[in-house]
Amino acid sequence: MFESFASDLAAKDFNGFKDVFMLRLGDVDSDNDGMDDDWEMTCFGSLSRDGTGDFDGDGVSDLAEFKAGTNPKNDSSILRALTVTSLSDGSTTVYWSAVPGKTYQVQYKNSVSDANWFSLPGTMIAADYTAAKLDNTAAASSNHFYRVMLVAP
Numbered sequence: 001m002f003e004s005f006a007s008d009l010a011a012k013d014f015n016g017f018k019d020v021f022m023l024r025l026g027d028v029d030s031d032n033d034g035m036d037d038d039w040e041m042t043c044f045g046s047l048s049r050d051g052t053g054d055f056d057g058d059g060v061s062d063l064a065e066f067k068a069g070t071n072p073k074n075d076s077s078i079l080r081a082l083t084v085t086s087l088s089d090g091s092t093t094v095y096w097s098a099v100p101g102k103t104y105q106v107q108y109k110n111s112v113s114d115a116n117w118f119s120l121p122g123t124m125i126a127a128d129y130t131a132a133k134l135d136n137t138a139a140a141s142s143n144h145f146y147r148v149m150l151v152a153p
């Protein structure tokens with residue numbers, strides 16, 4: 001935000017009073033590929049990548065890394081489940097690599113062949129580079145398969 005007496009910043013602004021202008025520096029996506037220009041310039045030095053490529057070859061597209069907040073030039077920087085721990089009372093905790101401030105949803109299914117995923121109640125906002133979610137629904141005897149999803153802001 002800034003104030004200016006300039007008469008050439010907005011059309012027909014001839015009254016001589018100062019006006020308040022808002023300039024948006026971030027979140028500009030001039031090539032409409034879903035990735036902010038600032039981020040593309042910082043990571044790749046140009047806007048030439050369209051998001052479908054996988055610069056670092058970690059299996060996650062540049063666009064998906066932008067959304068996840070991971071580093072598209074580092075193949076160890078990806079969203080992934082890290083470990084699952086189960087206690088004897090049947091409660092299970094899923095840990096994953098996270099980016100602070102991003103929101104995640106953990107889902108599970110009882111068999112790999114099941115068609116549908118079920119969401120554990122509640123999303124969570126990561127406070128650190130590792131996030132964890134407790135699953136009280138997992139009975140000690142059953143299998144649960146997990147996935148961690150990024151929730152769009």
Ligand SMILES: [Ca+2]
Binds near residue numbers: 030033035036
């Ligand atoms: Ca862009």
Ligand SMILES: [Ca+2]
Binds near residue numbers: 060
């Ligand atoms: Ca990648």
Ligand SMILES: [Ca+2]
Binds near residue numbers: 077
């Ligand atoms: Ca990466």
